[in-house]
Amino acid sequence: MSAAVSPLEQMVVVLARDLADGELGAAGAAALVPMAAIALARELHAPNLTVGGEMFFNPETGRLYPSMLDDRALGRCEAAETFIELFGHSHHGLDFFFHSGLQHDAYGNINLHHVGGTLHAPKMRGPGAANLSYCHTSTRFYICPTVHTARNFVETVDFITIPGHLSGPAAKRDAGLVNEGPRLAVTPRAVMDFDDTTLRMRLKSVHPGNTTEEVQRHTGFDLAIRGEVPQTRPPTEEELRVLRERIDTSGALRA
């Protein structure tokens, strides 16, 4: 591959590797990276992975679109559903889902409602979110914002739109959040996971071209760095070729 790997391509590859054959999942609202990850997994190692739970099954996308709720992207899918089915899927849960927001905190909670002020007197009002159920009725979800700064990775979010691990195991149990919750936070800079005991976010690997110090500097809380942090495994030739030739044919991940 001639052109350098873009940060979004690196994100896609990390996420694709974590999706298993036979699973059922959906991309969520900001769908570019998740949709590419699902498509790459289906091409490479998960041909029986089903895309479902968002009113359509298994779209045959000719290229990537920023929103998956677009008939240009869904003109060819195996089945189309309605919100009545979405109601049921939301209760039954999926294997995986994706989220990102205005703020993400040290426990993987996500804020899409407001930054500063209060809900009804906000300094900055965000979009809110439609589906608040897949984050905990699904087996797990991934946090995958396309920017990673000290402003959107904060110690505590101003409002919990999407619950992650709340304030840790006890709070999570009290709230009845019984599934895994956020498994990984994958950003343009790095991969984070969660401490098994405290459920706090910690640095797992740093993408090629970034340093541990840079990632910490662009994060608004302590990433619990102990010793040498490994580098994220870059895309293989095969991963990159399939991604660029069969999925991201318009180069949206490199824009």
Place this chain on the structure above:
Amino acid sequence: MDGQAKPTRRSKVTSLQDAARLARGALEERPELCLGGLFKQSRPIALVRALLAVGADGLHVYSSPGAGFDIDLMIASGAVAQVFIPGVTLENRLCPNFRRAVEAGQVTAHALDALTVVGGLMASAHGVPFQPIDALRGSDVLKHNPLLREIDCPFSGRRIHAVGPIRPRVTFLHAQEADRWGNLRHLSTMVYADQLMARASDMIIASVDRIVPEEVVLDDPSRVTVPSHYVDAVVEVPYGAHPTASFPNYAMDEEHIDAYADLGDAARTGDGTGLDAYMARHVTGPKSQEDYIEAVGGTAHFARLEAEARNG
């Protein structure tokens, strides 16, 4: 026996302006308006513009759980008091007028979720007093959601949620086709919550890209998504969803929405002249859909959006 004329069935076809007046009258009784489609897909934009042109204020606006351009336009016109839509976004950017008005305290944006809205519409459509929900946990939205109550499940004894019926006074839908009796045919890949809203609302007003002969409906009844029984008025409005999409007829007009959002952002940060000009040119100015089509860029512009829908 002979000589008695066969009574005639009433056509539900009406004009855009008459439909807007019908909606305004009903909304003056109860200001709950619901919009079909989802985000930038099959939204009833021509009906929204017509309602804004005849004048509306103090509206409580519902939708399928995601909306953007239309609610922002309605807020820009000063027509909205409360927003009951979980996700309000243009997807690639925030809604400028929504943001400005909520931050300024001029509009109340409730914290909701998809299941509350869909569940409330289900309760209304099914004629039952509430819809149980058992998939909401851990979100701060639960502390603020005005439509939700906690109840004990009569079977398991567990604490679950319930939402009462959401019964819009008026719902605007956009479908691709209808016959003159008001049988709607959604030809798009998805029909979102339109069928649910049709059964949940007091009054349904639909725009369609074209009216088709009733034979088209009779030849393929499984294609009818909303039977005429639920529909009060239907309006033929070419490109009636613009700048949102109406597949397979035309794609969304991303450039138009982006240009609008730029004007909205300018207004948000102090310069409202561009937005005022937009409203005059596209909302209050056009006397007909033909005028609107010209204002947007004429038939050549729409030919491009049609080609985009065909070719993907």
